[in-house]
Amino acid sequence: MKKVLFFFPENPLEKNSGNKTRVLQLLHYFRTRNMEVDFVSVSPWTSIWSEKDAAALSESGLVSNVHVLSRKPPKKNLFSYLFSYKRHQLRYQRKTDPGKSAIPVHSNYHIQTAFEQLLKSKHYDYILISYVYWHHLISNKELTAGSKTIIDTHDFITDQLLPAGDGALGATFEDEIRRMSLFDEVWAISTEERYLFSQFCGDKVRLVPLMLDPPLADLPGPAVPKKFDLIYVASDNPHNVRAAKWFFDEVHPRLPEQVRLCVIGRINQHVGEYRNVTKIFFAEDLDEFYRQSVVALCPMFGGTGVKVKVVEALSYGLPVVCTQRGIDGLPNKSRNGCLVSDDPGRFAKHIISLLQDPALYTKQSRLATALFSSHFSTEKCRGILDKAFDS
Secondary structure, rough: OOOEEEEEEOOOHHHHOOHHHHHHHHHHHHHHHEEEEEEEEEEEOOOOOOHHHHHHHHOOOOOEEEEEOEEEEEEHHHHHHHHHHHHHHHHHHHOOOOOOOOOOOOOHHHHHHHHHHHHOOOOEEEEEEEHHHHHHHHHHHHHHHOOOOEEEOOOOOHHHHHHOOOOOOHHHHHHHHHHOOOOEEEEEHOOOOOOOHHHHHHHEEOOOOOOOOOOOOOOOOOOOOOOOOEEEEEEOOOHHHHHHHHHHHHHHHHOOOOEEEEOOHHHHHHHOOOEEEEEEEOOOHHHHHHHHHEEEEEOOOOOOOOOOOHHHHOOOOOEEEEEEHHHOOOOOOOHHHHHHHOOOHHHHHHHHHHOOOOOHHHHHHHHHHHHHHHHHHHHHHHHHHHHOOOO
16 A cells, blocks of 8 residues: 655645645545555644544545644743754754745744654655645655655745746745755646746656546536526635725626625625625535536636636536636636636626627536536546556
8 A cells, every 4th residue: 555645734624725625636536546645734824723623634534644743842841942942943944044035944843853753653655745835844865765755836936926027036936946856746736837847847747737526416507597697716815805806896896786796705804795795704515606606707816826716617617707817727728618808897798798698608618618527627637646656
């Protein structure tokens, strides 16, 4: 049985962002291939793990063991804290200082030590690390000898951290590529990122796209009455906050008053009250909402990689109205089920056309389903993973 050490700094069972959707799908893949997975995370981080959270992941059957590493040792004994941790941490910071790069190093001495204890306790065939922020976890090559190390990039971090024209762009990009090159294999989530990374990391770069299960049952046709005309799913990261403001300031006033919009996710903290808008702050399962909606929205102007909510909508055969950033990561930039515009007037017209023109809607819906089946379905993507894990 192949053994995998999988590091992801958040709780994937929270299901409130696209990166967690990706991790859950990877865990399901490992289970189908009968791999033994030790899952490693950090708390407190963006997630605060409780004993109940760790138990829930263990009981899910997706992993063999859950290791939640604390960020720092307890301060019960100040003398011990200062001499057993703090002085070592200062050396660790000097060693991992990114210099002029804008990409921070998220690991520290306490996390590094705990992670290396796991490497000493068991041999792993594969060590999978999420995000280049955590590259230093595999810095001890003696402990990773005989293991295949993989970095799942999730995003092009330089683009996330620095605007175009920033003076530190060169140093930051060089640092990101350097961190990737420390691994045996680099995973890119989109065709654009695969192309970019492969120019510097060569053939160690593999495209591992987002994969989703298709809806379990037949979907209702476009003629079946739906509860919502539009569905907009988003978290509250800065890119989504900017997108929501643009949509509700510039596009929403141009839509007919009878158009019904459902907004799902933490983005609702930044959405005002509107008579025709239903706000759902959290949904355990989006299935019923996609089935009850006609058109999906993705009005983003920033961020990199494939947009998970776009792929989710396409899997349900929902046409998507989006800005240019919404089709990032899609292998086809046209005939993909998306109508694209960065102009608010044109964006609104796309929505209205899909709601009023059955022929256009049917065409876009078929394109959406075809693109999803060809590039993002679980069956398609597991074949790619089989090659990565020699399965």
